[in-house]
Amino acid sequence: MRKKDPEVFQTVSDGLKKLYKTKLLPLEEHYKFHEFHSPALEDADFDNKPMVLLVGQYSTGKTSFIRYLLEQDFPGMRIGPEPTTDSFIAVMHGDTEGLIPGNALVVDPKKPFRKLNAFGNAFLNRFVCAQLPNPVLESISVIDTPGILSGEKQRISRGYDFAAVLEWFAERVDRIILLFDAHKLDISDEFSEVIKALKNHEDKIRVVLNKADQIETQQLMRVYGALMWSLGKIVNTPEVIRVYIGSFWSHPLLIPDNRKLFEAEEQDLFKDIQSLPRNAALRKLNDLIKRARLAKVHAYIISSLKKEMPSVFGKEGKKKELINSLGEIYSRIEREHQISPGDFPNLKKMQEQLNAHDLNKFQPLKIKLLDSVDDMLAHDIAGLMVLVRQEETNRPQQVVKGGAFDGTLNGPFGHGYGEGAGEGIDEAEWVVARDKPMYDEIFYTLSPVNGKVTGANAKKEMVKSKLPNTVLGKIWKLADIDKDGMLDDEEFALANHLIKVKLEGHELPTDLPGHLIPPSKRKITAE
Numbered sequence: 001m002r003k004k005d006p007e008v009f010q011t012v013s014d015g016l017k018k019l020y021k022t023k024l025l026p027l028e029e030h031y032k033f034h035e036f037h038s039p040a041l042e043d044a045d046f047d048n049k050p051m052v053l054l055v056g057q058y059s060t061g062k063t064s065f066i067r068y069l070l071e072q073d074f075p076g077m078r079i080g081p082e083p084t085t086d087s088f089i090a091v092m093h094g095d096t097e098g099l100i101p102g103n104a105l106v107v108d109p110k111k112p113f114r115k116l117n118a119f120g121n122a123f124l125n126r127f128v129c130a131q132l133p134n135p136v137l138e139s140i141s142v143i144d145t146p147g148i149l150s151g152e153k154q155r156i157s158r159g160y161d162f163a164a165v166l167e168w169f170a171e172r173v174d175r176i177i178l179l180f181d182a183h184k185l186d187i188s189d190e191f192s193e194v195i196k197a198l199k200n201h202e203d204k205i206r207v208v209l210n211k212a213d214q215i216e217t218q219q220l221m222r223v224y225g226a227l228m229w230s231l232g233k234i235v236n237t238p239e240v241i242r243v244y245i246g247s248f249w250s251h252p253l254l255i256p257d258n259r260k261l262f263e264a265e266e267q268d269l270f271k272d273i274q275s276l277p278r279n280a281a282l283r284k285l286n287d288l289i290k291r292a293r294l295a296k297v298h299a300y301i302i303s304s305l306k307k308e309m310p311s312v313f314g315k316e317g318k319k320k321e322l323i324n325s326l327g328e329i330y331s332r333i334e335r336e337h338q339i340s341p342g343d344f345p346n347l348k349k350m351q352e353q354l355n356a357h358d359l360n361k362f363q364p365l366k367i368k369l370l371d372s373v374d375d376m377l378a379h380d381i382a383g384l385m386v387l388v389r390q391e392e393t394n395r396p397q398q399v400v401k402g403g404a405f406d407g408t409l410n411g412p413f414g415h416g417y418g419e420g421a422g423e424g425i426d427e428a429e430w431v432v433a434r435d436k437p438m439y440d441e442i443f444y445t446l447s448p449v450n451g452k453v454t455g456a457n458a459k460k461e462m463v464k465s466k467l468p469n470t471v472l473g474k475i476w477k478l479a480d481i482d483k484d485g486m487l488d489d490e491e492f493a494l495a496n497h498l499i500k501v502k503l504e505g506h507e508l509p510t511d512l513p514g515h516l517i518p519p520s521k522r523k524i525t526a527e
Helices: 014-031 043-047 062-070 114-124 150-156 162-172 188-197 218-232 256-273 276-307 315-324 326-338 347-355 367-394 436-446 455-464 469-479 489-502 519-526
Strands: 051-056 087-093 098-101 125-132 140-146 176-182 205-210 244-245 453-454 487-488
Touching: 014 043, 014 276, 043 367, 051 062, 062 087, 062 176, 098 453, 114 125, 114 150, 114 162, 162 276, 188 218, 205 218, 205 256, 218 244, 218 256, 244 256, 256 276, 276 315, 276 326, 276 367, 276 489, 315 326, 315 347, 326 347, 453 455, 455 469, 455 487, 455 489, 469 489, 487 489, 489 519
Parallel strands: 051 140, 051 176, 087 125, 176 205, 205 244
Antiparallel strands: 087 140, 098 125, 453 487
8 A cells, every 4th residue: 555645846857856865865875875886866966967978999089079069179178199088078068168177076066076076086187177158068068088098008097997987977978979980990898898887878879980981982881880790799789779970070071972971860960969958857767767776676685695694603704605696696586576687786796896895784674665766666757757748848849059050950051951852942943844844744644624634643643653652642732732632734743743852762841842832823822
């Protein structure tokens, strides 16, 4: 029996904060969750703007990519073929340009970085926030990371746990972009380890194959194939990860053969990034659910170990035995509590961490704490989901604006401008008139009556295109401007023009653009 109804919250952000503090945090603290997995969440984690994390080997164009999005330099920016970015740089919005060092960042309660304090001075000396007034940064923040080095160099030179820091960020960001260089595609062991550290966040990962203008089409196909094959071995997801191919900087294309492909891919990537503010609340909700599931499993593991420990003698020997048989404990918990194997923490890492703990100081199972989290997952989260949808509907549509996102919005350099249904947009003459004599010949073979062909006769001709009926039906709606169920010679020519547009691989417009309306019909549509 449930004791009370789900809580009612004013905003999603407030709801998440309250649920975390009252229901999930007590469970985490009771079973030392923060010492094993991830530091406690703070208000800033729920309030901050969507963040994009860029990860890649050195010289794959991470910093240039940010420069390309913002269309301006940012403080602390260094670009070069050698490993130049040796720091984590959080590029965020600010009224004035400047750099905030790591030690100052982790004491600022308004920034979501306070818990990075745990990674120590070696890391904080390599962490800065670049602030600048930029319209793109009003909606999102971007995290630039040090270039991943090859092999041993990485481990020796860092002085802090690089993979653990990335994992911390991965948990809190909205999108992770892995950058690869099409010109020299190799995935070092270190990069493989880093990608594996992003396990459980595959839904946030997108891949960019950058500098794709530096190789010929045939070679690009091979590189793309090799990349997909390599990623398939590292990222264990049933879905294929989305890879965007392009050249993300403002220099001329070296080999312009694939310009159209790069433009289409860039538009898709921009749309993906632009959707982040709209989906931010849902992402935070999703991450809280993931965290709650892990915290529950952790509580079962810790309490099981406590239960098995002797109270007086043979503690050390029993501890070793329990750690060695942790895999069996996992299996038992899985069976007893019907938990999916994917919810369990990494076995090897957990065994290493347990070695440093006194198992006798662990807490036994406290059902009340687990019930509270179950209650949150079963009831309160559903209420928040409704609120997420309400907030999305009531709020004006949020998209990322400014910088490169505005570059192709209007004018002749908009994606697909002057192509497909947009062909002839700037011309004084009706674009369909070019091929009208050819269409007229067909028109007069269809026995027009009073200058019009019937729907049945037009259909006989239109189905020769082999396009499905759903598409032809849409073309008919667009072409039959006066809606009389028949086509005159201009409408028939327009229908054939739209068939040609579709057969050339372009999308049909939802409404007929002004430049495609036959000159004699322009008065009808204007009324």
